[in-house]
Amino acid sequence: MASRNEVESYLHGVLDVGRFRDYGPNGLQVEGSPEIHRLVSGVTASRALIEAAIADGADSILVHHGLFWRGQDGRITGWLKQRLELLLAHQINLFAYHLPLDAHPEFGNNVQFGARLQLVADARFGEQDLGFMATASPPLAVADLRERLSKVLGRAPTIVDGDGRPLRRIAWCTGGAQGYFEAAIAAGADAYLTGEISEPQAHYARETGVVFLACGHHASERYGAPALAAHVAQKFGLAHRFIEIDNPA
Numbered sequence: 001m002a003s004r005n006e007v008e009s010y011l012h013g014v015l016d017v018g019r020f021r022d023y024g025p026n027g028l029q030v031e032g033s034p035e036i037h038r039l040v041s042g043v044t045a046s047r048a049l050i051e052a053a054i055a056d057g058a059d060s061i062l063v064h065h066g067l068f069w070r071g072q073d074g075r076i077t078g079w080l081k082q083r084l085e086l087l088l089a090h091q092i093n094l095f096a097y098h099l100p101l102d103a104h105p106e107f108g109n110n111v112q113f114g115a116r117l118q119l120v121a122d123a124r125f126g127e128q129d130l131g132f133m134a135t136a137s138p139p140l141a142v143a144d145l146r147e148r149l150s151k152v153l154g155r156a157p158t159i160v161d162g163d164g165r166p167l168r169r170i171a172w173c174t175g176g177a178q179g180y181f182e183a184a185i186a187a188g189a190d191a192y193l194t195g196e197i198s199e200p201q202a203h204y205a206r207e208t209g210v211v212f213l214a215c216g217h218h219a220s221e222r223y224g225a226p227a228l229a230a231h232v233a234q235k236f237g238l239a240h241r242f243i244e245i246d247n248p249a
């Protein structure tokens, strides 16, 4: 058992929350029970995850994608009302960490995703150092990378081939970081992995020769929240369970 305040301040320190400019609040987004016994982790604070956590008897949820984002107009209606109502009715604490969890050198989405692909970063790039870069030695062929990814993701990534060069410098940033592709190219990447693709990246890949791989937003961000939650659970003696709510995005 741990107190909510103790857990929140521990997470705040570990994740160096104050360092990041983010799209929403990092930390405790919804206040529930003052004591924490049973923690559920997940990727997104969706209604399905909240219902699964309630069924599991959890008093706290830790996610990467919380409820509140810049651009919302402040009304608690529709899907937001439904999610919030469930959390409040069951006194569930909702902890959400966005960019601080992407960036963390041990529990973060990027490090955890990279480890599953046998990629260990030796450099960082891009805005707020959120891009990770590893050196593949020996260099990889696109087919090798596709095979590793398909095993880890359980599905085939979307690939825009480059110019066929051996892939020595492999860059990645999990989630919706297709906008970092140009920074990855500027940093010397031969291939760039992220969650999503938009129209421009296919053309950049063809025109620069750098391979672009879209691995799935959810699929590439499945690993940070459970790694962090497992650490917190161990430190404070809490029960923990990761609940996967699959998402084709």
Ligand SMILES: [Zn+2]
Pocket: 064, 065, 174, 175, 176, 217, 221
């Ligand atoms: Zn994300």
